[in-house]
Amino acid sequence: MSEVYETLTGHRSIRSYTDEPVSDEQLTKIIEAVQAAPTSINGQQVTVISVQDPVKKAKIAELAGNQAWIAQAPVFLLFCADYHRARVAAEMNGQELVITSAIESIVVGATDVGIALGRAIAMAASLGLGTVPIGGARRSPLELIELLELPKYVFPVSGLVVGHPADTSHKKHRLPQAAIWHREGYHQEQMEALVREYDEQVSTYMQERTGGKESRNWSQTVSSFYNRIYYPEVRKMLEQQGFDFQ
Incomplete structure (x- = not known):
C-alpha cells in the first residue's frame, strides 16, 4: 500500500536520460499494465506504438517541437485512440461503424488513453524508470501519422518518453x-x-530553481498557452482519420 502511494504521489517528469537501454521485459510489463486498464464497454480503444529506432526518434523529436529528450531516451511510446479494431469487428459482424461520426468517440478514446497512460507511468516508475508525457505528439499529427503508418480511425493523443x-x-x-x-x-x-x-508557491519555486532569473507563476503559464489554439492541426487530423463532431 505505502509503495503504491509513494509511486503515485512522487511523480516527476524526467527530461535527462542515461544510455542504459530499457529491456524488453520492462517494456512488456509496461504494456501489460496498459492492457489491464479499464476501458469503455471493454472496447480497448488504445494502441501503443513503441519506437526505439534512433532515426525515427529524432524525427519525432523534431515534429514534437524539438524536444531533445525524445531522441535521447531509449524508448518513445505513442499512445493512440484506436477504432480500427472496432471497424474490423463491425465488418466481421456485418455492422456499420457509426460511433466515429460522433464526438463521443473522441471523448471515449482520449479518456481510455489517459487512463492507460497513467498506468504506464506508474508501472515505469515502479521499475525504476523515468518518464515524461509528450503532448507535442499532436503538434504535427499528420506527419506523425504518416511516419508511423497509422490507419484510418486511429489518432495520436500523447507520447511518453521512457528511460x-x-x-x-x-x-x-x-x-x-x-x-x-x-x-x-x-x-x-x-x-x-x-x-x-x-x-x-509556484513563483517561489521558479525563483529558487532559476536563481532568481524567473518568477513565472502557474496562472501566467496556463494563460500564455490557452490564449491561442496551440496545436491547430488536431481537427484536420481527426477529420482525415475518419472522425466527425456531431
Whole structure:
C-alpha cells in the first residue's frame, strides 16, 4: 500500500536520460499494465506504438517541437485512440461503424488513453524508470501519422518518453487539494483565492530553481498557452482519420 502511494504521489517528469537501454521485459510489463486498464464497454480503444529506432526518434523529436529528450531516451511510446479494431469487428459482424461520426468517440478514446497512460507511468516508475508525457505528439499529427503508418480511425493523443533517469528532477508543487476535490458539488467561489495561493508557491519555486532569473507563476503559464489554439492541426487530423463532431 505505502509503495503504491509513494509511486503515485512522487511523480516527476524526467527530461535527462542515461544510455542504459530499457529491456524488453520492462517494456512488456509496461504494456501489460496498459492492457489491464479499464476501458469503455471493454472496447480497448488504445494502441501503443513503441519506437526505439534512433532515426525515427529524432524525427519525432523534431515534429514534437524539438524536444531533445525524445531522441535521447531509449524508448518513445505513442499512445493512440484506436477504432480500427472496432471497424474490423463491425465488418466481421456485418455492422456499420457509426460511433466515429460522433464526438463521443473522441471523448471515449482520449479518456481510455489517459487512463492507460497513467498506468504506464506508474508501472515505469515502479521499475525504476523515468518518464515524461509528450503532448507535442499532436503538434504535427499528420506527419506523425504518416511516419508511423497509422490507419484510418486511429489518432495520436500523447507520447511518453521512457528511460533510466540521468538525474532526479524537482517535484513540482500542485494546486491546493481544495481546488481539485470538491465535496457534494463544484465550489467555484473559492477558486480565485486558491489559484492566487498556488501562484505564490509556484513563483517561489521558479525563483529558487532559476536563481532568481524567473518568477513565472502557474496562472501566467496556463494563460500564455490557452490564449491561442496551440496545436491547430488536431481537427484536420481527426477529420482525415475518419472522425466527425456531431
